[in-house]
Amino acid sequence: MENNRRSFLKFAGISAVGLSSLSLLDVFGTGKAVASTGQSAEGIYKNEDNALTAQRWGMVVDTRKLTEEICSDMEKACHQIHNVPEFEEKRHEIKWIWETEYKHAFPEKQDEFLTERLKELPIPVFCNHCANPPCVQACPTQATFQRKDGIVLMDFHRCIGCRFCMAACPYGSRSFNFRDPRPAIKDENPKFPTRMKGVVEKCNFCAERLAVGQAPACVEASEGALIFGDLANPDSEVRALLKENYAIRRKQNLGSNPSVYYLV
Amino acid sequence: MNDKPKIIIGLAIFLAVFTFPFWYNHGAASTAPKPELTEKAKAAKKCILEKEQMRTEHMQLLNDWRNTVVRDGQHVYEIDGKEYVASLTNTCLECHSNKAEFCDKCHLYTSAEPYCWTCHTIPKEKK
Amino acid sequence: MLEKALKGNKAYWIWVFSLLGIIAVGFTFYLKQLDFGLGITGMNRDVTWGFYIAQFTFLVGVAASAVMLVIPYYLHHYKAFGKITIMGEFLAIASVIMCILFIIADLGQPMRLLNVILYPTPNSMLFWDMIVLSGYLVINLVVGWNVLDAERNSVPPANWLKPLIYLSVPWAISIHTVTAYLYCGLPGRGFWLTAVLAPRFLASAFAAGPAFLILLCFIVRKVTNFDPGREQIQTLAKVVVYGSCANMFFFLCEVFVAMYSQIPEHMDHLQYLFFGLHGHGKLVPWMWTAMALIVTGIILLLIPAARQNEKVLAVACVFTFIGIWIDKGMGMVAGGFVPNPLHEVNEYFPTFPEVMIAIAVYATGFLILTFLYKVFVGVKEELNA
Secondary structure (H helix, E strand, C coil): CHHHHHHHHHHHHHHHHHHHHHHHHHHHHHHHHHHHHCHHHHCEEECCCCCCCCCCEEEEEEHHHCCHHHHHHHHHHHHHHCCCCCCCCHHHCCCCCEEECHHHHCHHHCCCCCCHHHHHCCEEECCCCCCCCHHHHHCCCCCEEECCCCCEEECCCCCCCCCHHHHHCCCCCCEECCCCCHHHCCCCCCCCCCCCCCCEECCCCCHHHHCCCCCCHHHHHCCCCEEEEECCCCCCHHHHHHHHCCEECCCHHHCCCCCEEEEC | CCCHHHHHHHHHHHHHHHCHHHHHCCCCCCCCCCCCCCHHHHHHCCCCCCHHHHHHHHHHHHHHHHHHHHHHCCCEEEECCEEEECCHHHHHHHHCCCHHHHHHHHHHHCCCCCCHHHCCCCHHHCC | CHHHHHCCCHHHHHHHHHHHHHHHHHHHHHHHHHHHCHHHCCCCCCCCCCHHHHHHHHHHHHHHCCHHHHHHHHHCCCHHHHHCHHHHHHHHHHHHHHHHHHHHHHCCCHHHCCHHHHCCCCCCHHHHHHHHHHHHHHHHHHHHHHHHHHHHCCCCCCCCHHHHHHHHHHHHHHHHHHHHHHHHCCCCCCCCCCCCHHHHHHHHHHHHHHHHHHHHHHHHHHHCCCCCCHHHHHHHHHHHHHHHHHHHHHHHHHHHHHHHHCCHHHHHHHHHHHHCECCECCCHHHHHHHHHHHHHHHHHHHCHHHHHCHHHHHHHHHHHHHHHHHHHHHHHHHHHHCCCCCCCCCCCCCCHHHHHHHHHHHHHHHHHHHHHHHHHHHHHHHHHC
């Protein structure tokens, strides 16, 4: 009796494991089958003809040209285009680009006798699109990843909302959807998706605009204070600026290698 | 084996509960709805793939699109010499602007609950 | 053996159903969280991990501490622990399950949990955490259950269990090491960026875990006919005090490095936790309470006369457990996020629904522990009869 039950349970257990691993194989199998036999695979994907491309996108922020007004315009432009919600509760706040003070943007570069101009100056901060991004290293699902052109992006479909990337980011550039963002979006841009609750989001260097040949929204609104270009191309405008001027980066001592430079 | 009656009663209850959805819905089956086409969609004659294929494979195609757009940054899908911008809101729903009749009916019937719309905008929904 | 959990006196069933009641209440709050999002918690843009992850971190330690029974018994043949090693392993099972539940409670999109397996990412420490935690759960289930079964049949445990038992030793160390690596590999978080974090986690675990086990022994002795034994409890008490002293030593190393070097990124977090920063100090009373409890616990356990008095021992264990729970849970997690990377202070404190959900997870753990211990004690009583 005991033996019968035991062997039955063993058999049942092994069968269950076997069956479930079969179904797992099935999942992988169909995944591949669809890609290879479905007609969708016969189509080809390509860039738009006027898409902007680079080897490593980067930004130069010319603080000499910045004003409060420009900063606020950039923030508005970005947040409107990307459907960034505005919550009354600070706890649920979401921001892609925002203005802060020098001492917050560069907490490791505290100077007792800092030049007066910098003390007062508004500094726009956003994702640094690091060449060696700690957030990408931390993400357990590759929901945040680095594209070939250096842009660090979010795949909102895949994010499980563990917020490991937010702990990993040394710049506080990431926000989490603590609740459904839709009711808090005032002027929805139908061309860009909103997000759902429970996923992380951040600046995407306007990847969706680059794809159709447009410069990032903040660059357009910056009146020349933000210059966008290919850091890998020695003839690009950003490289020319960096050759001529002394620039600093946020916490470059951490080795994350940010792609955003600030001219001071 | 003195527990025979108990086991049988237990099994009967289990079976009743397990098959509840079947007999609860018995006779209530409705016919499968047909997706309705807008004038624009009718005029186009052919969707991205053949009709039958679209019907059975649109989810795979959309999945392909979203992965390629988001992860590879390639926004244009070319098939049979025609180019489409790979976008649910801006391409699919541009033509099939009647989401309620075209998408929701079947999804409801088959109990498919795609969460596309929690993020992607439905054009007509905008006032 | 499982049927032993289905036979109990009135008190047993009252306890079981009270736990089920608590789980039900907490679950309604979890449904609310699923519906609204994690916005019902006190977490915010700056403090993105809170009470849930704090409990997770702490409980991984409790789970790992089973090794403090396995090593003496299986490696040093300290026979006395043979009586209670399974209690440690069963505690580990309940703890790991609570850990997993806390992770799930903390996810923004829990339905997508399996993405971690679907897109395996070895460079993420969370991926490894999943592997070591589930592995540890399986090891302890298999070992604990089979050893108990053998004991019930009065035969020695099967030979194939031996390698598994030996494996469980480094595996236990690994679960808490990987948990520490979640924190200490992040470049911008000065508070966590220390190589001593994993050793400190283990030390505090080897204090808090056995302290809890001693309390469990007292409870088991009181409510059942099985006595875990005075010698066993006294040996565990020595483990607790070694662990707690090592924990304090590592902590003081941290304090020295941060405060003597005076590097702001490392110092500011300690400043925030113990004295407050820029006028914000919600955790200050908690941290001092934690320190007072841990130190008092050490003093009580160090004095032989006090330690050998079981009433005092119970108090010392409660102190040690709660002290480490505060310090390692809330202090460790929230303290690392304040100040934020832009050196701004945004504080965190858990909300009511958040605490209710956490209590429900604890209730689930206690329910599992109750069933497992009922089986364990049932076998022991059967053998004694």
